[in-house]
Amino acid sequence: MIKNTEYGNMVKGIFILVLITFLVMGGLYPTAYLMGAGDTAYSFSVYFVAAEGLSITLLYWRWYKKSNNLAKDMFNNSEMRKAARSCAVRYLLLSIGITLGIAAVALLVTFLNLIFVGISQIYSFTSVLSEWLIGNITLWLLMWYFGLPNRVLGRY
Numbered sequence: 001m002i003k004n005t006e007y008g009n010m011v012k013g014i015f016i017l018v019l020i021t022f023l024v025m026g027g028l029y030p031t032a033y034l035m036g037a038g039d040t041a042y043s044f045s046v047y048f049v050a051a052e053g054l055s056i057t058l059l060y061w062r063w064y065k066k067s068n069n070l071a072k073d074m075f076n077n078s079e080m081r082k083a084a085r086s087c088a089v090r091y092l093l094l095s096i097g098i099t100l101g102i103a104a105v106a107l108l109v110t111f112l113n114l115i116f117v118g119i120s121q122i123y124s125f126t127s128v129l130s131e132w133l134i135g136n137i138t139l140w141l142l143m144w145y146f147g148l149p150n151r152v153l154g155r156y
Contacts, residue, residue, distance in 0.1 A: 010064040013147035014057055020138050021053030024131045037123040045127035048106040052099045056135045063091040068149040080152040088143035096136055103128040
């Protein structure tokens with residue numbers, strides 16, 4: 001049904017990115033208790049992890065649409081892949097920068113005790129950087145190998 005459509009891989013890629021974000025959030029809950037951080041630290045980190053996951057997902061969606069539109073004017077599959085990968089580098093660097101900025105804001109708020117006082121800095125550091133690392137690695141794998149547009153792969 002969905003795999004032979006123009007945006008089939010985009011739907012699968014977005015599903016994978018949302019799933020990864022929820023898995024990271026689910027893994028942070030027991031980590032908060034093991035580190036002695038508690039419910040407040042977990043609920044604090046969920047906002048920043050969700051913001052990172054949302055930004056990564058939106059950038060994947062934007063990259064997919066852009067590389068799919070670029071491939072409409074090309075006839076050679078190797079040219080299509082080259083154009084998609086050159087766009088992927090730009091969007092991946094943008095994703096790394098945006099998510100690192102979100103992580104920096106979370107760490108700054110925690111280290112300076114601006115909003116939440118008494119939250120473990122180590123827990124805050126590991127929670128936002130785990131989504132930064134796992135989310136951007138997943139984004140790279142999707143953009144480079146598994147989530148290329150069907151038009152680029154020659155299936156549509």
